[in-house]
Amino acid sequence: MIEASGLTKRYGRTLAVDDLSFTVRPGRVTGFLGPNGAGKSTTMRLALGLDHPTSGAIHINGRPYRQLSHPLRAVGALLDPRWVHPNRSARAHLHWLAVAGGIPTSRIDEVLDLVGLSAVAGKRAGGYSLGMSQRLGIAAALLGDPEVLLFDEPANGLDPEGIHWIRTLLKNLAADGRTVFVSSHLLSEMANTADDLIVIGRGRLISQTTTAEFIERATKATVLVRTPQAERLRAVLTQQGCGVADQPDGALLVTGATGEQIGEAAAAHQVVLHELSPQRGSLEEAFMQLTGDAVEYAAQPAGAEDSDLLAAGR
Amino acid sequence: MLMPVTLLNTERIKLFSTRSPWWCALLGFALPVCFAAMYATESGDFLSLTVPATQDGYRFGMAVLMVLGVVAVTGEYRFGTMRTAFQAVPRRWAVLVAKTAVVAAVSGAVGEATAFASWGVACLIRPDVDLTLNTPAEWRSVAGVGLVYLFASVIAVAVGVLVRQTAGAITILFIYTLLAESLIAAVPGAGPAIVHWMPFYASRVFLEAGLGFDAAGSAPYGPWGGLLYFGGVALALLGVALVVVERRDA
């Protein structure tokens, strides 16, 4: 269980996290979603007691991280896979961590096996590829067999097989009853893995829901209809309680009914249809729409400046 | 084929677009000047203020500017930008010569500014003491500081290129310049004979010969010979570094 309440962190003039409150429950994978620079990593650092909150608090199992008696056995985390001394081997890295966390050293080989690094465990970590470093970071997080797990962008640098592996791992960890908190800037990645979603932008909470609900809400279904008898169909559909909007090219955009229902209604009223196509907004579109005004490093839409100039010239 | 001017510009932009060179330059200037001010304030009849005494703190600045020379190279190795540079300009020696030239020019300029500022601040604090630069030896002891900084930073760049690690390069340079030369000089018997052929001792002969240092004139070269030897060692070391860089994997 992770609970943030009024969590705020300010670096100089930048407000990285702004009055953030949320709860991460055990037994589920919770996605922590937001564009780059939204404050995900800062929140994770605050959760682990690495940075001091300006105000508010974030508790793990009801206590601040720094008051946990055996932090590594309670919480496993992967924040940055490069936080390993390049001249230390994977096994040596896990060794000191195990000793630090009061974890039996027999566990080292178990986690090395689990992440598939046994063959290269004696090699210096500086020579690892990004994917291998990521696996070492995951091994370090799992070392203490913790109840709570935090992963910051764990799929970074992994190949498709690695991504599939991490998804399965996260789901299995949650199925064991653990609290799994995973950040990402890609909704598509989370849609397949997370049960719950916490979405933030510019350090503020945008939404906290289940993934299914988020997707349902974000991608309301519409149907595009083309007909030479637009006025007739509009009257019929409005009568049935559907929303009908005109498109610039004369087509109708209908909400509140499926394609089948509209087709049947049209047939019943002898309306000719030229096109009947259900529309589904993409998840990424919905996500961008949600966080659009909360993106820290937004690129200027191409040509925006030009059109401004044209407008000014008129 | 890039023109030398382009290479120099590239290195100049690289050097001044990070913070540490600015800090080093500032510190390299401020430390000796503060030292000169302190010396002048405390000087009196017992220990008189002289022209070479205003320059006593030059080794502070030299040490700091050597750090600048080292970091200019090792910083690039650390962040991998050296590979990008060699990718852009495959003639590695040209990249390094340009870098050395920029670092040396900066060090030389800071050295001159430091020397005259140290002298100036002493003149201001003790207007009653005659600190005019009369003899060539006095001119050399002030204006020569820039030249010593310049070659010292060439040595620093060369060591940085050879070692490629900040901590290692700085440790080697400081232990050598600040400790090894004086400890070896103190070895009974052989010490005094070898010491003349230690490069930083030669640089002191250049700055201070005829002004109390090496008073017996036992060095087998004159002041300008000292500079020549110091500069020669610096360039030889740079030559070795260039050869090594061309051969080694980037």
Add this chain to the structure above:
Amino acid sequence: MTLLAVERIKLFSTRSPWWCMLLALGLTVGLSGLIAGESSDQFPLTIGGTQAGYQFGLMVIMVMAALAITTEYRFGTIRTTFQALPPRWAVLAAKTAVVAVVSGLVGEATAFASWGMAKAVRPSADLALRHANDWRTVAGVGLVYATGAVLAVGVGTLVRQTAGAVSILLVWALLVENLVGLIPKIGTDVRKWMPFNAANHFLTSGQASLGTGGAQQTPMPYGPWGGLGYFAGVAVAVLIVAVVTAERRDA
């Protein structure tokens, strides 16, 4: 005990500490051999002379100690460490203890190896350790190395950057303390309260010559053990400031 074990594993699972220890030993013993070889009736070999190079080893050991903390900051492992062991003061205290003990042992090894080297090169010289003074000059090197390491860990924790920490330590020890003595009037008095000069007083007081001409001419306001105490006081003060700073700032 856990904390100490962790820091021991960390220190010895990378290469640079091994290099530093080897270098400290090699440079110091090498100079002792050189001095012994060059000694003659005109320049007799003394016990102080066998330890003339102790500063070589001290500088290298301080670099090792500073690296022990600055590399953790550089590679981010300090965050992994603080995540595993949240009480930061305890982590830093353990690291300091391990580094200081290792440095002390290297110092003792260096000192006795230097002494042995001189004896081997010049068997005719009288280098027997008879008085308490003689023992202090040789066996005291380890104490000075251990204290220097504490200071270096403190500076490394405060600065968090290898280049900065190493520059500050070496420029201070080798340049500032010497040049300060040049300042008229106050220089000599200020120099008496310079930490490395106090450490030097601890090692050289009562010895005829250290071979470097570094033997104390000026009377010091404290005895040899007072010198070590002062040096240790400065080191511990810097360490405390560093620990308090580390507790307060973001990792």
